[in-house]
Amino acid sequence: MPAARQIFVAVIGAGGVGKAFLSQLSQLTKRLSSEPSTPINLALIYVARSSKVFFNEDYSPISISSWESDLASSTRTVPSPTQIADYLSKAPASVILVDNTSNEDVANAYPLFLGKKISVVTPNKKGFSSNLKLWQDIFKAASNGTGSGGYVFHESTVGAGLPVLSTLKDLIETGDEIVKIEGVFSGTMSFLFNSFMPVGGGGGSFSAEVTKAKELGYTEPDPRDDLNGLDVARKLTILARISGLEIESPASFPVQSLIPNELESCKSGDEFMKRLPEFDGEMDKLKQEAAKEGKVVRFVGSIDVAEKDVKVGLEKFDASHPIAALKGSDNIISFYTKRYGSNPLIIQGAGAGGDATAMGVTADLIKVLRLLL
Incomplete structure (x- = not known):
């Protein structure tokens, strides 16, 4: 030997x-x-x-x-x-x-x-x-x-543990052209919105679902660290850079925070959680508007490579869309490329956990x- x-x-x-x-x-x-x-x-x-x-x-x-x-x-x-x-x-x-x-x-x-x-x-x-x-x-x-x-x-x-970066690099290195990347990049946000607005209706108030996610260990100790969208913005920055876009920082493109303006000044996560129910009406209205259109609301990130457009925030999806059908805290990342045409290459599975x-x-x-x- x-x-x-x-x-x-x-x-x-x-x-x-x-x-x-x-x-x-x-x-x-x-x-x-x-x-x-x-x-x-x-x-x-x-x-x-x-x-x-x-x-x-x-x-x-x-x-x-x-x-x-x-x-x-x-x-x-x-x-x-x-x-x-x-x-x-x-x-x-x-x-x-x-x-x-x-x-x-x-x-x-x-x-x-x-x-x-x-x-x-x-x-x-x-x-x-x-x-x-x-x-x-x-x-x-x-x-x-x-x-x-x-x-x-x-x-x-x-x-x-999902093969997201290696897949993206393989696509690029084999000569494919990345058109768009879209998906749910946060296990926390996936769980939260799958519970808040399940396909088929139902779901609790937004503050109740945030509380449940926190109790189950899906959020950071201070949920504001998830709700501010920065975690997703960091992931989009990495993917955009690999795709050839010179993104200066996660603050250089639109990132929607789900922290109400009035709660930005909360001194602690506990104070934030105590006051969050005051703003359930805004999220309920969004849910009702989506339901009338036969859609669900999800927190997503997207990169339009050709337009050099990167953004993170809430979007509505038809119930039949793969992003709408996610379960639990799964992530889903769709690569739209020249080679794959209108049917994206999709990676889906557990996007969090030790x-x-x-x-x-x-x-x-x-x-x-x-x-x-």
């Missing part, structure tokens, strides 16, 4: 997605180490949460079975992204950094990591949807961009492994 190739893995973010990823990493490590032709020794050398970090100065591996207790007992000061990059760049084997956070400081450091030949895989949208210069700097540094640094993959920034998101991250890790080996 040939000698195993050594690859190191560093993980930042060990919460919901991070835990699920580390569980998948444990299974992957066992499988790769027993590959008869090209065994790979995948070793965890760094694991961190926002206030805790554990690693060994000599790069000796951390046991994946005991990382939680090792991290809990650690008294190390959490390093800055620059210090992390310095530590990982001196490792005696190639390093893949897995960023499972939504931390902006870590995302801003991606060009630094990549320039030091540290590969990055992540579901963190901040690096790919903030200012255009950061996006450009990331791919100028990356070997799968125009640089000679580490590799970068971020499939899970849009659609969790296990599904971690699956996309793990798949990206495997892509990097193939490139490194």
Whole structure:
């Protein structure tokens, strides 16, 4: 049996997605180490949460079975992204950094990591949807961009584990022409509007459905972080940039917020939720208007590539439309292209959740492994 190739893995973010990823990493490590032709020794050398970090100065591996207790007992000061990059760049084997956070400081450091030949895989949208210069700097540094640094993959920034970005890239790289991208890009908004206005009628008041979504864990702790539309806008920014549009930021196109103007000044999420029922009448009116037209209301994002038009907000759909027929918290993304004509290529499925998101991250890790080996 040939000698195993050594690859190191560093993980930042060990919460919901991070835990699920580390569980998948444990299974992957066992499988790769027993590959008869090209065994790979995948070793965890760094694991961190926002206030805790554990690693060994000599790069000796951390046991994946005991990382939680090792991290809990650690008294190390959490390093800055620059210090992390310095530590990982001196490792005696190639390093893949897995960023499972939504931390902006870590995302801003991606060009630094990549320039030091540290590969990055992540579901963190901040690096790919903030200012255009950061996006450009990331791919100028990356070997799968125009640089000679580490590799970068971020499939899970849009659609969790759904193959959204890889499908879009395949369409473009095989010579297809993207005409339009449209869909429901938020599991939270999908669940909320499928409950608020189901096909066939019914549904509770808007505030009641937001409360239900929050209680079931479908929203952020403060639902305003979902209702402001920024999460969907970030995903649209990423897709538009891959499609060739130089979108400066998620604030550079129309994004409809579902937070009533009068509630913008609420000091807390609890205050917002307490006052939200005052504005149910506006959403009920919208529901009734759509019902009279035989349609339903959904919160969608769309990119018209030819017109360079990107927007996020409420739209009405016939009950027979695939977007209207969504269930639960599913996402649906439709690619209208020259090759596919009037019948779009549709990707649909769970667009949120720790296990599904971690699956996309793990798949990206495997892509990097193939490139490194």
